[in-house]
Amino acid sequence: MIAKVGQRTAIGGFIGLLIFAGAMTLRTFLPADASAGLPDAALDFFTLSISVFVESLPFIFLGVLLSVLVQIWLPARLFDRILPRRPVFRRAVMSLMGVLLPVCECGNVPLARGLILRGLTVSESMTFLLAAPILNPVTIITTYQAFGWDNGILAGRIIGGFVIANLVGWVFSKHPRQPELLTPRFEAHCQSHHGASESGGKLGRSVRGFAEETSAMLPALVVGSAVAGAIQVGISRDILIALGSNPIWSVLALMGLAFIIAICSNVDAFFILSFGSTFMPGSIVAFLTFGAMVDLKMLVLLRTTFTFATLVRLTAVVGLCCMILGFGVNLIG
Numbered sequence: 001m002i003a004k005v006g007q008r009t010a011i012g013g014f015i016g017l018l019i020f021a022g023a024m025t026l027r028t029f030l031p032a033d034a035s036a037g038l039p040d041a042a043l044d045f046f047t048l049s050i051s052v053f054v055e056s057l058p059f060i061f062l063g064v065l066l067s068v069l070v071q072i073w074l075p076a077r078l079f080d081r082i083l084p085r086r087p088v089f090r091r092a093v094m095s096l097m098g099v100l101l102p103v104c105e106c107g108n109v110p111l112a113r114g115l116i117l118r119g120l121t122v123s124e125s126m127t128f129l130l131a132a133p134i135l136n137p138v139t140i141i142t143t144y145q146a147f148g149w150d151n152g153i154l155a156g157r158i159i160g161g162f163v164i165a166n167l168v169g170w171v172f173s174k175h176p177r178q179p180e181l182l183t184p185r186f187e188a189h190c191q192s193h194h195g196a197s198e199s200g201g202k203l204g205r206s207v208r209g210f211a212e213e214t215s216a217m218l219p220a221l222v223v224g225s226a227v228a229g230a231i232q233v234g235i236s237r238d239i240l241i242a243l244g245s246n247p248i249w250s251v252l253a254l255m256g257l258a259f260i261i262a263i264c265s266n267v268d269a270f271f272i273l274s275f276g277s278t279f280m281p282g283s284i285v286a287f288l289t290f291g292a293m294v295d296l297k298m299l300v301l302l303r304t305t306f307t308f309a310t311l312v313r314l315t316a317v318v319g320l321c322c323m324i325l326g327f328g329v330n331l332i333g
Contacts, residue, residue, distance in 0.1 A: 045233045048233065055267075059106050059107030059264065060106055060109075060214075060218070060221060088166075091166055091169040091170070094127050094128040094169075095130075098133065098136040099135055101132060101136055104139070105264075105293065109301045109302060112128060122179070122181050122182065123173035124173075126168060126172055127168065130318070131166070134162075135161060139266055139292070142266060142269045151329075152329060153288070157285055164318060164321040172310075172313075182307065183306065221300075227297075227300065248327065251283045254284065254286055257287065258288075262297035263295075265291070280330050281329055282331075285326055286325060
């Protein structure tokens, strides 16, 4: 069973690498006028999909490297020593770990997988997964550079992200059998990881772990980027902009935009800055919070780890909380 899972994972990773290599080859060697005959929608699809992929790829590799570091190189009992014993405080500390890690949401997926493999609970890893993209230093600095302290956007994003991540962690901590939140494939991987001997040395196990995580993430990233590109082409942003002045619809519109464009949390503040004169502050906070936690690309990546039902509940809770946050900021403002 485990051997078959590993074989399927390796094949998926190989296919993902082939797709990426093919796209880069076409991009490099085709003449500049070769795309002249393609429809505008097709050109937009390829441009948007490749841009999402290329933007995310470095952070995927960084996240995989950090995952390998957590799984293999850190002492086995490190987290038991540094984390509080009470679950609520453990999750709070886990959510603040993003301050030390400049990784966006897509790079945090392999890192969260590494935390689960290391023995942390699903709810603790999920808390880190949602909070780290918002509380990492690069995201905080870029949000400050874009908005400063105006209209409570920076404070709303930081405080809202921390509270929502810990609320989600608390909700899923109530599940009586947390391993059931994981896909059967990843749960089998966890069991084989815990039962495996540590033969081959740390360097050899690091190489194997990097290959396994990369082969799991790359196909999901290719699919997620393609889906995000296709939906961006199909939905007009003029419709979203028309809703920008309404305190309720503006929040929903920008949350929908954040879900569709799947832009990295380290740079999303500069993207949405151009909407600042059209949309209300609460809608911008909702965009910056929801998009960093849940988007199309992120869900495809998370599907490598969590069941479909888990992701539906996760999206519903995060979405509802971000709506309340956005409405609240609009009312205060």
